Amino acid sequence: xxxxxxxFIAQRLGIFLLTIWIAASVIWLIPRLAPGDPISAMIMxxxxxxxxxxxxxxxxxxxKERFGLNDPxxxxxxxxxxxxxxxxxxxxxxxFPTPVADIIGLALPWTLGLLLVAVTLAFFIxxxxxxxxxxxxxxxxxxxxxxxxxxxxxxxSILAAIFLIYVFAxxxxxxxxxxSYPLGMKVxxxxxxxxxxxxxxxxxxxxxxxxxxxxxxxxxxxxxxxxEGEDYIQLARAKxxxxxxxxxxxxxxxxxxxxxxxxxxxxxxxxxxxxLVEYIFGYQGMGNIIFAAITSQDFPVIQGxxxxxxxxxxxxxxxxxxxxxxxxxxxSYERN
Amino acid sequence: xxxxxxxxxxxxxxxxxxxxRVYYETPKGDVLAVDGVDLDLFEGEALGLVGESGCGxxxxxxxxxxLVNPPGRIVGGSVELGGRDLLKLSEExxxxxxxxxxxxxxxxxxxxxxPTMRVASQIEDxxxxxxxxxxxxALRLRILELLRRVGLPERVxxxxxxxxxxxxxxxxxxxMAIALNPRVIIADESTSALDVVVQRxxxxxxxxxxxxxxxxxxxxGHDMGLxxxxxxxxxxxxxxxxxxxAPVRALFAAPRHPYAQLLIDSVPTLRERKPLRSSEGITxxxxxxxxxxxFQLRCPHVMDVCRSAAPRLKRVGPGQWAACHxxxxxxxxxxRHE
Amino acid sequence: MGSxxxxxxxxxxxxxxxxxxxxxxxxxxxxxxxxxLLAGVALLLVxxxxxxxxxxxxxxxxxxxGKAPLNLPPVGFVNTRGQAGxxxxxxGTENSGRDMLALMIVGAPNSFLVGVVAAGVGMTVGVILGxxxxxxxxxxxxxxxxxxxxxxxxxSLMVLIVIQSLMRQVDLTTMALLIAVFAWPTPTRLIRxxxxxxxxxxxxxxxxxxxxxxxxxxxxxILPNLTPYIFxxxxxxxxxxxxAAVGLETLGLGPQRVPTLGGTIYFAINxxxxxxxxxxxxxxxxxxxxxxxxxxxxxxxxxxxxxNPRLRRSSQ
Numbered sequence: 001x002x003x004x005x006x007x008f009i010a011q012r013l014g015i016f017l018l019t020i021w022i023a024a025s026v027i028w029l030i031p032r033l034a035p036g037d038p039i040s041a042m043i044m045x046x047x048x049x050x051x052x053x054x055x056x057x058x059x060x061x062x063x064k065e066r067f068g069l070n071d072p073x074x075x076x077x078x079x080x081x082x083x084x085x086x087x088x089x090x091x092x093x094x095x096f097p098t099p100v101a102d103i104i105g106l107a108l109p110w111t112l113g114l115l116l117v118a119v120t121l122a123f124f125i126x127x128x129x130x131x132x133x134x135x136x137x138x139x140x141x142x143x144x145x146x147x148x149x150x151x152x153x154x155x156x157s158i159l160a161a162i163f164l165i166y167v168f169a170x171x172x173x174x175x176x177x178x179x180s181y182p183l184g185m186k187v188x189x190x191x192x193x194x195x196x197x198x199x200x201x202x203x204x205x206x207x208x209x210x211x212x213x214x215x216x217x218x219x220x221x222x223x224x225x226x227x228e229g230e231d232y233i234q235l236a237r238a239k240x241x242x243x244x245x246x247x248x249x250x251x252x253x254x255x256x257x258x259x260x261x262x263x264x265x266x267x268x269x270x271x272x273x274x275x276l277v278e279y280i281f282g283y284q285g286m287g288n289i290i291f292a293a294i295t296s297q298d299f300p301v302i303q304g305x306x307x308x309x310x311x312x313x314x315x316x317x318x319x320x321x322x323x324x325x326x327x328x329x330x331x332s333y334e335r336n
Numbered sequence: 337x338x339x340x341x342x343x344x345x346x347x348x349x350x351x352x353x354x355x356x357r358v359y360y361e362t363p364k365g366d367v368l369a370v371d372g373v374d375l376d377l378f379e380g381e382a383l384g385l386v387g388e389s390g391c392g393x394x395x396x397x398x399x400x401x402x403l404v405n406p407p408g409r410i411v412g413g414s415v416e417l418g419g420r421d422l423l424k425l426s427e428e429x430x431x432x433x434x435x436x437x438x439x440x441x442x443x444x445x446x447x448x449x450x451p452t453m454r455v456a457s458q459i460e461d462x463x464x465x466x467x468x469x470x471x472x473x474a475l476r477l478r479i480l481e482l483l484r485r486v487g488l489p490e491r492v493x494x495x496x497x498x499x500x501x502x503x504x505x506x507x508x509x510x511x512m513a514i515a516l517n518p519r520v521i522i523a524d525e526s527t528s529a530l531d532v533v534v535q536r537x538x539x540x541x542x543x544x545x546x547x548x549x550x551x552x553x554x555x556x557g558h559d560m561g562l563x564x565x566x567x568x569x570x571x572x573x574x575x576x577x578x579x580x581x582a583p584v585r586a587l588f589a590a591p592r593h594p595y596a597q598l599l600i601d602s603v604p605t606l607r608e609r610k611p612l613r614s615s616e617g618i619t620x621x622x623x624x625x626x627x628x629x630x631f632q633l634r635c636p637h638v639m640d641v642c643r644s645a646a647p648r649l650k651r652v653g654p655g656q657w658a659a660c661h662x663x664x665x666x667x668x669x670x671x672r673h674e
Numbered sequence: 675m676g677s678x679x680x681x682x683x684x685x686x687x688x689x690x691x692x693x694x695x696x697x698x699x700x701x702x703x704x705x706x707x708x709x710x711l712l713a714g715v716a717l718l719l720v721x722x723x724x725x726x727x728x729x730x731x732x733x734x735x736x737x738x739x740g741k742a743p744l745n746l747p748p749v750g751f752v753n754t755r756g757q758a759g760x761x762x763x764x765x766g767t768e769n770s771g772r773d774m775l776a777l778m779i780v781g782a783p784n785s786f787l788v789g790v791v792a793a794g795v796g797m798t799v800g801v802i803l804g805x806x807x808x809x810x811x812x813x814x815x816x817x818x819x820x821x822x823x824x825x826x827x828x829x830s831l832m833v834l835i836v837i838q839s840l841m842r843q844v845d846l847t848t849m850a851l852l853i854a855v856f857a858w859p860t861p862t863r864l865i866r867x868x869x870x871x872x873x874x875x876x877x878x879x880x881x882x883x884x885x886x887x888x889x890x891x892x893x894x895x896i897l898p899n900l901t902p903y904i905f906x907x908x909x910x911x912x913x914x915x916x917x918a919a920v921g922l923e924t925l926g927l928g929p930q931r932v933p934t935l936g937g938t939i940y941f942a943i944n945x946x947x948x949x950x951x952x953x954x955x956x957x958x959x960x961x962x963x964x965x966x967x968x969x970x971x972x973x974x975x976x977x978x979x980x981x982n983p984r985l986r987r988s989s990q
Binding site for chain 3: 015018019023026030031032132151153154158159160163164166170175195201218222235265267268269271272273275276280290291294295298299302303306307309310313315317
C-alpha cells in the first residue's frame with residue numbers, strides 16, 4: 001500500500017486521453033460533414049442570419065492559410081490536433097481577429113471558480129443532510145423539512161435559476177440581476193471587489209446547489225440505510241464506541257464511497273447545468289460566451305469553449321479516479 | 337467439567353437472565369422470537385446455547401447485549417450482570433459496560449470488520465473509547481500481544497480486513513473481544529462460517545484464550561458435536577424458550593426433554609448406525625404459538641396437560657433442568673435456579 | 675403421531691439479506707401500490723392527457739404566431755400596460771401573439787415525446803450493448819466498457835450544442851435521437867452488471883446444463899428478471915433526456931417550427947420577459963416543466979422504494 005502501480009496510472013491516463021481525442025475528433029468532424037469548406041460555410045451562415053461579417057474575404061483567406069484548409073483532410077486533421085495541444089482554437093468570427101483562446105481565457109476562471117464552490121457545496125451539504133436523515137438522534141422536525149427542499153431536485157438548474165432571478169433579484173432586489181461583478185468595477189484583489197463577486201455569484205451558486213443537493217441526499221440516505229444493516233455496524237455498537245464516532249468512522253466513512261464514485265459520473269451533467277445557469281444570469285463564464293457565440297453564429301468559439309469544458313470535466317474525473325484508491329483500501333492500485 | 341453442578345447454589349452467577357422476551361413486529365402480529373428465557377452463567381464457565389435455525393438463540397444473545405434493532409424490541413425481563421440489570425440502565429451506562437465487562441465475538445467474521453480500517457485501528461479504537469487516550473507505543477505493544485495470543489502473525493497489524501482469510505478475521509474478532517478483559521464473552525456462531533480445518537483452529541484458539549484469561553462464555557451454535565468439546569453446560573432452546581439445561585455429559589448421556597432427545601439422536605456417531613429421523617423444523621406459527629407447551633406439535637410423548645399448561649424448568653437431575661410435563665415437580669427445592 | 679400441523683399463515687422468514695432481484699414479493703405486501711409511484715403516474719397522466727385531449731377543445735393554431743393581441747396576462751391579472759386578461763386567452767399571450775394555453779397544450783406532449791423517444795432508443799441500444807458486454811465478455815466487453823466510460827464523462831450538452839448550432843433545421847425527432855446518443859451508457863452499465871451477476875447464479879447454470887442455447891438463456895431466464903430494472907432505469911433516462919432537451923431549447927437550439935416549452939422560455943428570456951414582469955410567459959412553461967419533472971421524480975422514488983424495502987420502512 002502506498003505505491004501506485006504504473007499500470008494503474010497509465011490506464012486511467014489512457015482513458016483520459018482517449019476521451020479528449022474522441023471529443024476533439026467529433027468536434028472537428030461535424031462541420032466537415034457539411035458540403036464545402038467549413039469556414040466559408042460558417043461565414044455564409046453568419047451573414048444569412050443577419051450578422052455582418054467584416055472583411056469576410058480576409059477572414060476566409062487568413063483562416064485557410066492558418067489551418068491549411070487547402071490541404072488534404074488527414075493533414076488538416078493532424079494540424080488541428082496539433083493546434084489543440086497548444087490551445088489554439090483559431091479566431092473568433094464575431095470578434096475577428098481576437099483569438100478564441102483569449103476569449104475563453106477570460107471566461108474560464110469565472111466558470112471554474114463557480115464550479116468548484118457550487119459543486120463542492122452541493123456534494124457536502126447533500127451528503128450531510130442524507131446522513132443526518134438516517135441518524136437516530138436527529139430531531140424529527142429537521143427530518144421532515146429536508147424532503148421539502150428536495151423538490152428542487154427534480155427541476156433542471158436552469159429553471160431554478162429563472163425562478164431565483166425573478167424572486168430574489170427582480171422582485172425582492174436582494175441580489176443583482178446579471179453579471180459576475182458590477183459593471184465598470186475594477187478587477188482587483190480588494191475586499192470590495194471580492195465581496196461584490198460573492199454577491200453576484202450567490203444566486204448562480206444557489207441555483208446549482210439547490211438543484212443538485214437532493215440527489216446526494218437521497219443517495220446518501222440510501223447508502224446509510226444499507227451500511228447500517230451491515231454486521232460491522234452492529235459490532236461497532238457492541239464495542240461500546242461513542243455514537244458520534246460510530247456515525248462518522250463506521251457509517252459515513254463507508255457510505256460515502258459509492259457517492260464519490262457517483263460524483264465522478266455526474267460531473268458531466270453538473271457542468272452542463274452550470275453552463276445554462278451562467279447563461280441565464282449573464283455570468284461572465286463559459287456559459288455566457290457560448291450563448292453569445294450561438295447567437296452570433298461564432299462557431300470557432302462554440303467549438304473551442306465546448307472542447308475546453310470537456311477537457312476540464314475529463315480532467316476532474318481523472319483526478320478523482322486517481323485519488324479514489326486513497327480512500328477505499330479495497331481498490332488496489334494495480335491495474336484492473 | 338462438571339464442577340459447576342456442585343456450585344450451582346453456592347455461587348451467584350456472573351450473568352443472570354430472567355424471563356427475557358424479544359418480539360419482532362410484523363404487519364400480521366408480533367413474532368415471539370424469544371419468549372421467556374432464563375439463563376445463568378457462572379464465573380469462568382462455558383455455557384453452550386444450541387437449537388435449530390430460528391429458535392431464537394442469536395436473538396437472545398442480542399437481547400442480552402441490548403443490540404436489538406427494529407422491528408425487534410425487548411419486551412420484558414431482566415439481564416443482570418454483576419448485580420446490575422442492564423435493561424434498566426441508561427444508554428450511556430450500557431455503552432460503558434459494553435466490551436469492558438461484556439463482549440461479543442460475532443458470527444460471520446465475513447463482514448464484521450470495518451472494511452475501511454486497518455486491523456490495528458479497529459482494536460485500538462475500542463481500547464481508547466473505554467480507557468481514554470494512551471501512548472502509541474504502549475498501545476501498539478498491547479495490540480501485538482493480543483494478536484500473538486490468538487496465533488496471528490505480526491504483519492496482520494497493518495492489514496485491512498479484505499486482505500485476511502475467514503479464519504484470520506475470526507481470530508481478529510477474538511483478539512478484539514479479549515482486549516479489555518471482560519468477565520463475559522458471547523460467541524455467536526463463531527465457527528459456523530468456516531471450513532472444518534479452520535474451524536478447529538479457531539475453536540482451539542477460543543479454548544486457549546478461555547483457559548488463559550478465565551472469563552465466562554456463552555457459545556451459540558448448532559453443531560452439537562463441536563459444542564460438546566467446547567462447553568461445560570448446554571442450554572437447549574426451541575422456539576424462543578429454553579427447554580433443557582444440563583452439564584454436557586449428562587445431556588448427551590441422558591437428555592430428558594423430548595426435543596433435546598431428538599437433537600442428541602441426530603448427532604451421528606461412529607459407534608452405531610442411527611435411522612434417519614426426519615424432523616420438520618419449527619412447525620407452528622411464531623406469531624401464534626399454541627397454548628401450553630411450545631413443543632406439543634412435534635412431541636412424540638404429548639399429553640393432554642401439554643396442550644393447556646406451559647411447563648416450567650424443573651430439576652430432573654444433578655444440575656439438569658427440563659421444561660416438560662413428563663417429569664414430576666421436584667420436592668420443595670426452593671427457587672428455579674439452574 | 676397425529677399432530678395436526680397448522681400451516682395457514684406461516685410467516686415467511688425474512689432472509690437477513692434483502693432480495694436483490696425483484697422477482698418475488700411477500701404475500702401480504704403490495705409494493706406496487708406505492709404512494710409515490712401512484713402520485714407520480716397520476717400527475718404525468720393528467721399533464722399528458724390534457725395535452726393530447728386539449729387539442730380537441732382548444733384551437734392549437736393559436737400556438738403559432740400572429741393573431742392574438744400581444745402580451746396579455748392571464749385571466750384575473752393586469753399587465754404593465756394596464757391590459758387585463760380575457761377568457762379568450764385564459765393563460766395570456768406573449769409578444770408574438772401566441773396564446774399561452776395553446777403553447778402549453780402543444781408543448782407538453784412534445785416534451786414527453788422527446789423523453790420517450792430518446793430514452794427508448796437509448797435504452798434499447800443500452801440493453802443490447804449491456805447484454806453483449808456481460809454475456810460475450812472478453813474484448814467486446816472491454817470495448818463497450820471503454821466507450822461507455824468515455825461517453826459518460828463527456829458533458830453531453832457541450833457536444834449537442836456543437837452539433838445543433840450547425841444544423842439549420844432541427845426537428846423534434848432528430849433532437850431526440852441526438853440526445854439518445856448520450857443516453858445509452860447508463861443502461862448499458864446497469865444491464866451489464868446485472869447480467870454478470872446473473873450469469874454466475876444458479877439458475878443460469880441449470881439452464882446451461884440442460885442444454886439451452888445462449889439466446890434462450892438470455893431471453894427466457896435473464897431478461898424477465900431484468901424487467902424491473904429496465905423500467906426504473908427508463909424513467910431516469912427519460913428525465914435526463916427531457917432535461918437535455920430543455921437545455922438545448924432554452925439556448926435557442928431547439929426545433930424552431932415546433933412549439934416547445936423550453937423554446938417558449940427562450941423567447942421569453944430574449945425578450946427580457948423577466949424585466950418586463952411578464953411572468954406568465956416564462957412562468958407557465960417553467961411550472962409545467964417542473965410538474966413533469968416532479969412527476970418523474972416521484973415515479974423514480976417509488977421504484978426505488980419498491981426495489982429496496984428498507985427505504986419503505988424509513989419513510990413511514
